[in-house]
Amino acid sequence: MFEVRYTDLAARIGRLETPHGSVETPAFVPVVHPVRQTISPQFLKKMGFDLVITNAYITFRHYGDEARKRGIHDIIGFDGSVMTDSGGYQVLEYGSVEVEPAVMAQFEKDIKSDIPIPLDKPTGYGLPYEKASEYVRITLENCKKTLEVVGETDAVWVGPVQGAEHYDLVEHSARALDAMGYQLMALGSPVEVMEAYEFATLARMIARYKKAIPAKPIHLFGAGHPLTIPLAIALGCDMFDSASYMLYAKDDRYMQPQGTARLADLAYLPCQCPVCSSYKLDELRSLPKDQKTIEVAKHNLHVLKAEVDTCKQAIMDGRMWEYAVQKARAHPKLMEAVQLFGGSEFEFMADNTPAFKEKAIFFFDPVDQHRPEARRFRQMASAFKSAKKKLVLFPEGEVHPFYSTRGFKELAKKFPDAQVAAYNPFLGVIPAEISDVFPASHNLTSRLARKIDDYPSFTESLDAFLANNSFDEVIVVADDFMKQAKLKARVEDYHSDHVIDRL
Template identity: 55%
Template sequence: MVFEVKCTDLAARIGKLTTPHGSFETPSFIPVIHPVKQQISPSFLKSLGFECIITNAYITFKYYGEKAAKQGIHRIVNYDGPIMTDSGGYQVLEYGKVNVTPSTMAQFELDIGSDIPVPLDKPTGYGLPYNTAKSYVEETISNIDETIKVIKNNGYDQLSNDGNNNGLGIDDNVLSSKGELWTGTIQGAEHFDLVRHSSSILDKKGFSFFAIGSPVELMESYEFSLLARLIEATKSSIPNKPIHLFGAGHPLTIPLAVALGCDTFDSASYILYAKANRYMSSSGTLRLEDLSYLPCCCPVCSHFTVKEFNNDEPDSRTINLAKHNLFILKQEMAAVKQAIYDGRLWEYVLQKARSHPKLMDAIYALKDFNYIQQNTPIFKHKAIYLFEPLDQFRPELMNYRKMLIDNYRAPTGNECLVLYPDQGIRPFYSSYVLQKLSIYYQNASICLYNPFFGLIPVEISDIYPASHNIFVKNFDEYDSKDYPVFLNLLDSFLKNHKFKLIYIIANKFMKGLIPYIKTAEETEVKIEDFNGFKLK
């Protein structure tokens, strides 16, 4: 088993990825280290809990050549855990080309014992005209075909699964020579049909690990909506297998990418930002020289005052700043994983989105991604929190409303419907209010209404999430115009049920909707004001 999933929330997964040099937990941030000049040692990275590192096979090839093939990459960089190797695609993006063939790189990556090798690809970057991007995608696929020939020449080991694939869809034969996880690099960037095309072709070639290429420029220009759609285009073609996102090393981008279903990320951001005097924080980056305080308790920030940190000599300051940045990345990974375990990733991602409006734009895109609903657990052990209109689109509620329309039917014989405002009484099923309502409206179907859920029929009011939620109860502040999903749900519900009489006990929110409620001609509607409504 290459990838096991332990826990999911939204499209995120806590999983375990197995390589020849051991397993590691995902989602995982994979720090980039330079194969020749390491400013931060791999042992320091390991001590912080980073269980996999990535280095550049092309630079290793140029600098060490045969020596690296003899010694192996683990000795070269002095790290005994899983090592991913990039192949020179970044250099192609920066300099246009590299003077090495895909087969030479593939053989070299096998010879140095890379755990997660990357074929030499041709990154599309961002902003290329469609036809140019298409030719780059084709070149990457052709390079990958050359790479596959090399893998097969080295003893293509058709690692078959034990049949217990946990619904992950990885029971295909895995493309590997000695257990290494070859990376299917997906190109196409903002041309999403090319991304889908590239994803499905590579999936058929037997890869068990994939990487989304070219997102760095999208992230640097804060095009988070496009980034979200790029990830969605990949995930809609490859829903189950592990996905890497190249170049994601910003504490703001990581929770979004995890929520969208990316499992690993690599970046040199910790050192590159440090060189530019950029201090990472959980809500973005700051310039060290602009700080009056150090808002962090890592060993570096606990050791220095802000003045001492600023006045440190440049090389030492860069190293310390890089270490601080790594502590922030470690903290971010831990926080996002805890949110997955708690089933609170939606809440967490929304908190993060408040750090930048362009991140919030990307959150609005999530509501259209079906795969996020499908991957969100049907039951959670903690209540969901509902704060604002955006929360009507959270996947638990989308799933709930779908179940309500597709599967729920009111008890037969009830010709009357009572709509009563949800006051947050849990469990409603055994409440005094319901007892009274049932006596008052005999043989009626009683439903709570709630701006986030739509309707909650009493018979299902004790199921998740109808009974496991806490919402802001400031009813006078709810504006019906902000909850378009409510009216759609009510329309579908009334179409499914031919009630002859509807009693609406209307609060301010409901009063705003009454003119727009569509009922059958023969249905009688009686409205009572919730203010002053008394159950006798």
């Protein structure tokens, strides 16, 4: 049902099978209005969108039995895969809908939705814990009733995970839906979190879900901003829907890779999509309102699709970390989320990061010490056990592996009985014997002045390496970075009668 083809961080390129064909993920899923869609679904299909989402509740209220006869694909005029929201958005906006969960479930089955969503009770953002817990309970009851009603089906039913910033409720909701047998999960209530720019909260919501259910595909409701998409993909989200392309266009908001801008504030059209290639800026601004909205919406769709495709290429190239961090620098609140990646709750990001990559990884500044490849190497080096009683530490250069350098050969000749190791602010201690292991063998570090206090992972791995060995003497060629490490005191903590010489 869901096949993963390539991975990097928690990001993955996969294939989701539905009754109307397969959908490659990560996938942006455009929202299509079932009654008055401005941009035709045929245009979306031609652009390359194989999956759209529409509102089953509005379809139910407007079409009724006609929709049961025709099916949702005919109603909206789309021959690809169709996902249907059963009214959860209306519940979030208005508090309730005039339909029972069982009736809605049967309707979604009758209209042959490929990826139907049970009628849930979204928790939103900022809800007191007791109320959020009650909404989770109602959602789980509705989801259980839904499966009882629909029985055997080819559709991929979605388990809506609620709880928002109450992370234990997110985990409880996810585990309960998984136990019911839902094949695809969807993280509910993120829109208000994203509107508040609480991206760190969003990251923790996703991380708590991934802790509970690491393998099943996950959909993120309402993620339709080009800056949010790389963060969501890096954390393992496979699909995300939004009507942002049209809502922004109605407000004359022009999407760009680094954010959005008011059309009136632009001096140029910094894009070469078919829309922007067809108009001069003044021509686009002077179009009649309805036509201008359509053209800007089409441009916005191109930007969103390009963002997803760029993320896919980054996954293929093993560059998802570099790309996600690069995009996060466009807004301080996004960087707050990325800074969390060093915490234990985000260790799952290492699980699907390849052990080896064809291209060198890049180290720029302190945040990069948390990338999975560096963490994995530090753990290996910290556990390295040497039989030798003398340690020589040498700053890593740009030639890899370390044992092939002139510096190593000179040290090995001068200290034939010593354990020789390089050191790097991001990778920690690099024993010569494992300096040909990725990424010690394949990295490029920017030459910047660094404060050791910004690299706690370095001092932690250095301490672990010293504690795991019994060196009688430690000799260090200390660069400016290592001079801050107070290495003499560190060694004496483990071997009180030993001395360090700095060459």
